[in-house]
Amino acid sequence: MSSTLHPHSEGSRAAAGGLTLFAAVMMLIAGFVDIFRGIMAIVHDNVFVSTPDYVFKFSLAGWGWIHLFLGIAALMVGVGLFRVSLWARILGVAVASLLLIANFLSIPYYPLWSIVAIALCALVIWGLCVVQHEDVQGS
Template identity: 85%
Template structure:
């Protein structure tokens, strides 16, 4: 069937699957980072900054559980993204957006790591949204 497709259509499909693969790998990286961040926060590791007057004040263990659960979700979605399916892409954007929001809200606790995760999540969202594969050879 691929011999009947137009060359432009084949390139679009390759680009879509390539960006989805990129997003899947980045989602796995972000998932592992958040998994470790969650574990560190739950056991009250000394790498976190104390912030006495923060508007979104939450216990360190509470933030740890949030990041741990989001990290597990990111790992599951990252594995699902290797199938290049629409449901995995939609769920990937949603989980990456939640990870981005959680990292933004926890910037005062671990600034550098939060900014790195925000950037990676933004790349994941971009990679999943920018290219849509063509379904028919006529398009």
């Protein structure tokens, strides 16, 4: 008997569900943190760095609103990911990609957290893309 899992075995489906659950939890965390980051920027908290010559210059409040809306979207999609549906996985990749881009563009304003958030979003994208649709739904 081979020790390799059949692509549609119970172990394969459990691993697929586990990765989707991991991505859902990470998406919720990223959403909450981005909401807090957005609120901090909107009220002009002192944790942000002043970057007068930055190419993608928005007001700090403008970045705050972007992060606030993306955080809310991440929360909604994160909750949808608990249903392990294809539409939630597709939206999850899209929202995580937008969060990744927004955090990349805001590196000069809050460098350390932006890099951590980029890594977090990359893990979410990986967790949602590595799972085959058939593995999640069963055979």
